[in-house]
Amino acid sequence: MPKAVRYDRFGGIDVLRVEEVERPVPGDGEVLVRVKAAGINPSEAAIRTGAVAQIFPSTFPSGQGSDLAGIVEEVGAGVTGFSIGDEVIGFNQKRASQAELTLVEAGDLTHKPENVSWEVAGSLYVIGVTARGAVNSVTLKEGETVVISGAAGGVGSLAVQLARRTGATVIGLASESNHEWLKGHGVIPVAYGDGVADRIKAAAPDGVDAFIDTHGGGYVELALALGVAPDRIDTIADFASAAKYGVKTDGGTAAGPGAAVLAELAGLIADGHLEVPIANVYPLTQVREAYTELERRHTHGKIVLRP
Incomplete structure (x- = not known):
């Protein structure tokens, strides 16, 4: 069974856990992505503590994360432009990207240029559109x-x-x-x-x-x-x-539509016109350690999880 980050209540880093979950099944217009990298962001910590619950309400158990890059595992009915095996960059609107497998709307994906690393691609959405x-x-x-x-x-x-x-x-x-x-x-x-x-x-x-x-x-x-x-x-x-x-x-x-911004920024990175510094990379199982570093607020660039 695939693993994913979950938490059952609002709280500090200690509420985070990595557990086995049911394998997601793509519905109409959805793509199942095997995640290769998922960036983490201060906004996710704020959501997890409940500090912004009025803006971002949570249903428990909750997943975590928006940023992702990975490989297309399955495609749902009606999906065009993506095939099994494609390398993609995207974002998860249901806060579930910090996982081995995650479902993404096809419209929230773009193709990953070959010379953009997984770590950079997987941490691009939130910081890029912001x-x-x-x-x-x-x-x-x-x-x-x-x-x-x-x-x-x-x-x-x-x-x-x-x-x-x-x-x-x-x-x-x-x-x-x-x-x-x-x-x-x-x-x-x-x-x-x-x-x-x-x-x-x-x-x-x-x-x-x-x-x-x-x-x-x-x-x-x-x-x-x-x-x-x-x-x-x-x-x-x-x-x-x-x-x-x-x-x-x-x-x-x-910023404009998220997938279009991702495509633009990924192209600039691929052509050497833009750089995304990577501060550190953690395995998914060390999600607590990753957020501990993030919340010190002194990193240069992005912290990334690798499932």
């Missing part, structure tokens, strides 16, 4: 300056690269250990912490036009203090401040 949506939402133009907080994290590391592709000057807030990586991708690194406003002003003497907050913890207020207009600020982490000040929380909603 980063693309955040960059789209602040409507960057060539010659403008944007600041991105959490610039070396999962979403941030993609957002800085996508922002650079608009022709904007990008200032990335990150710990000094990640500054060389940022410089190597055409980003001006600035250390976060006390005095960050002065350091941003020194790096952007003509002012800041837009701000993307991927971390939370006061960056919306910082953006406003720097003179950025509310409609040029997007946060994916501080919804209370967004409601208070009227800034954007578009994230993935401004």
Whole structure:
């Protein structure tokens, strides 16, 4: 029997378990995928604790995860464009990607380019659509300056690269250990912490036009203090401040259809125009250890599970 991550109640990392489940059977329009890699995300931890239960209600026992890449195992009636053995990238709308086998709507899949690794492909959806949506939402133009907080994290590391592709000057807030990586991708690194406003002003003497907050913890207020207009600020982490000040929380909603975004980003990665840093890879059975590392919030890039 295939194995999958499950939990029976809201709680901390200790509620997670890996157990045997019934083999899924694809229905009309569904594809059964043998998962080769599944990225993990902070949003999944928030869902599991119940912190966002009003937005993302759970039915127990619950699975976990959206990101996935794998090989088509079976196809349901009415599926076109995918065949058994195809290598695919996709997302699971029922939060069940952290498993050996998972069912995916055919419309939520795209073909994986041969030279994109399983780890990168399997961690692309959440960060990809979120980063693309955040960059789209602040409507960057060539010659403008944007600041991105959490610039070396999962979403941030993609957002800085996508922002650079608009022709904007990008200032990335990150710990000094990640500054060389940022410089190597055409980003001006600035250390976060006390005095960050002065350091941003020194790096952007003509002012800041837009701000993307991927971390939370006061960056919306910082953006406003720097003179950025509310409609040029997007946060994916501080919804209370967004409601208070009227800034954007578009994230993935401004990205466009998920499968199309996956295809676009996978193509950029395959052509060497985009990089997804992989921080660590864990076997599925070590899901608790993977989320322990994730919740420290100091990783550069993505943490991935390999069933």
